[in-house]
Amino acid sequence: MQKILNQINNQFKAPATNKYLPVFDPSKGVPYAEVPDSNEKDLNAAVAAARAAFPAWSETTPRHRHDLLVKLADLIDREHEALAKMESVDNGKPLSLAKVVDIPRAASNFRFFANAITQFSGDAHSMNQPDAINYTLRQPLGVVACIAPWNLPLYLFTWKIAPALAAGNTVIAKPSEVTPMTAFRLAELSVEAGFPPGVLNIIHGTGAGIGNAISTHPQIKAISFTGSTVVGGKIASLAAPLFKKLSLEMGGKNPNIIFADCDYDQMLDTTLRSSFANQGQICLCGSRIMVERPIYERFKKDFVEKTKQLKVGPPLEKETTTGAVVSKQHLNKILSYLEIAISEGGQFLCGGQRIILPPPFEKGYYVAPTIIEGLPADCRTNQEEIFGPVVTIMPFDTEAEVLGYANDIPYGLSTTIWTQDISRAHRMAKKVEAGIVWINTWMMRDLRTPFGGVKSSGVGREGGWEALRFFTEMKNVCIKY
Numbered sequence: 062m063q064k065i066l067n068q069i070n071n072q073f074k075a076p077a078t079n080k081y082l083p084v085f086d087p088s089k090g091v092p093y094a095e096v097p098d099s100n101e102k103d104l105n106a107a108v109a110a111a112r113a114a115f116p117a118w119s120e121t122t123p124r125h126r127h128d129l130l131v132k133l134a135d136l137i138d139r140e141h142e143a144l145a146k147m148e149s150v151d152n153g154k155p156l157s158l159a160k161v162v163d164i165p166r167a168a169s170n171f172r173f174f175a176n177a178i179t180q181f182s183g184d185a186h187s188m189n190q191p192d193a194i195n196y197t198l199r200q201p202l203g204v205v206a207c208i209a210p211w212n213l214p215l216y217l218f219t220w221k222i223a224p225a226l227a228a229g230n231t232v233i234a235k236p237s238e239v240t241p242m243t244a245f246r247l248a249e250l251s252v253e254a255g256f257p258p259g260v261l262n263i264i265h266g267t268g269a270g271i272g273n274a275i276s277t278h279p280q281i282k283a284i285s286f287t288g289s290t291v292v293g294g295k296i297a298s299l300a301a302p303l304f305k306k307l308s309l310e311m312g313g314k315n316p317n318i319i320f321a322d323c324d325y326d327q328m329l330d331t332t333l334r335s336s337f338a339n340q341g342q343i344c345l346c347g348s349r350i351m352v353e354r355p356i357y358e359r360f361k362k363d364f365v366e367k368t369k370q371l372k373v374g375p376p377l378e379k380e381t382t383t384g385a386v387v388s389k390q391h392l393n394k395i396l397s398y399l400e401i402a403i404s405e406g407g408q409f410l411c412g413g414q415r416i417i418l419p420p421p422f423e424k425g426y427y428v429a430p431t432i433i434e435g436l437p438a439d440c441r442t443n444q445e446e447i448f449g450p451v452v453t454i455m456p457f458d459t460e461a462e463v464l465g466y467a468n469d470i471p472y473g474l475s476t477t478i479w480t481q482d483i484s485r486a487h488r489m490a491k492k493v494e495a496g497i498v499w500i501n502t503w504m505m506r507d508l509r510t511p512f513g514g515v516k517s518s519g520v521g522r523e524g525g526w527e528a529l530r531f532f533t534e535m536k537n538v539c540i541k542y
């Protein structure tokens with residue numbers, strides 16, 4: 062069984078405890094690798110290496126860091142096939158998805174921030190009487206931490222590491238213990254790319270173990286976290302008294318609002334993706350679908366028909382559109398929400414159960430794409446994040462009514478609105494409580510735009526200048542002349 066190792070100071074090391082945790086192949090429900098169960102000893106070694114590397118790394122030119130980040134992106138491209146397969150086996154997602162989304166996006170994260178840092182600059186404010194000029198430096202913070210979830214493992218891991226390194230910080234990065242494999246390969250590729258020892262350190266382990274140690278480590282200046290709202294709250298409570306900078310990207314329960322005047326075919330195709338892509342395990346998935354009454358019955362019939370055509374199967378098979386969910390624990394969570402939905406009076410229009418595939422996949426974690434009807438907006442099924450291939454549909458009559466459904470929830474990550482009425486589109490975009498609004502599209506991403514949520518979905522923004530601002534500290538210098 063493959064043993065994953067920590068990368069500390071460009072060396073590959075067993076954890077101090079020599080303890081490992083099993084890593085499961087969700088398609089078969091069996092362990093296939095082992096990941097270090099690291100503790101604060103490993104963290105201290107990584108932080109010492111990162112601190113030692115910081116002075117020289119932070120003094121390198123943006124062009125030098127650009128070149129190293131681009132080299133790493135090139136190596137990810139070189140390993141595209143292997144990394145996509147690794148991600149698919151580790152996470153359960155269809156190989157086809159890992160090939161076109163996860164791995165290309167990981168490479169483009171490095172290329173994007175490689176270029177961005179060569180364009181990043183501080184501000185200047187001139188004064189008259191007395192004559193003076195202020196200029197604002199943007200300096201790297203020091204040692205920073207990046208903590209990532211399991212749903213888009215390499216994609217979201219690199220989304221944090223790339224701006225942190227580009228801005229001149231040295232990094233302690235922790236992938237999810239559930240999906241550590243591509244992070245391990247990234248560690249090897251970063252050494253091959255020529256990053257100096259200590260600049261990027263990738264350590265593995267649980268949230269309760271190494272994750273807590275990161276949140277409380279006095280030498281770590283900032284934490285960029287993506288994951289659940291509960292864990293984000295925990296990190297905030299531990300890190301705030303130490304005055305760490307925090308960026309928290311957390312859970313969502315996003316509305317998909319469909320007006321009767323929409324481009325119907327485009328809406329239907331996109332809604333299928335925004336409901337079930339990656340088995341519904343994307344924080345941006347639209348899991349609450351609200352449909353204007355005149356097209357409700359038509360939509361219901363067509364959407365159910367299309368959903369039934371999705372092919373649930375082993376992630377590596379070509380025809381598979383819906384793979385396995387990530388873990389047994391997560392499978393059980395999703396199944397428990399299906400029971401809750403029934404107890405709340407919901408009806409399954411399709412799906413509603415686990416799928417058992419023939420051997421060798423009979424222990425795999427497969428859930429039939431599920432559409433639920435007949436639930437009020439304020440029930441648990443519609444208020445809590447399920448994060449699986451499960452959506453609810455409900456009709457509405459007025460803009461005011463649907464805005465109430467959309468906003469009356471603790472989350473506020475993204476919203477999708479389907480309408481051809483331009484005034485309504487702007488009106489709704491302004492009033493929905495979300496950090497990201499898509500009109501007549503979904504998950505269309507420009508890496509320059511601010512990415513993040515409001516309310517319990519997030520604090521701070523990633524992407525573009527926002528990420529580089531997060532990973533730098535401002536210093537104002539005032540000169541009188």
Ligand code: NAD
Pocket residue numbers: 208209210211212213217235236237238266267268269271272273275276287288289290292293295296310311312313343344446448474514518519
């Ligand atoms: P999670 O919160 O359980 O874990 C995320 C990461 O935090 C993992 O690396 C985990 O080991 C670590 N962690 C856990 N406890 C910790 C602790 N006490 N201290 C420090 N680190 C700790 O989330 P998950 O189950 O891996 O991912 C699914 C969640 O992520 C969903 O809620 C989803 O909405 C959210 N998510 C949000 C976004 C976004 O951009 N807003 C993107 C993807 C996923």
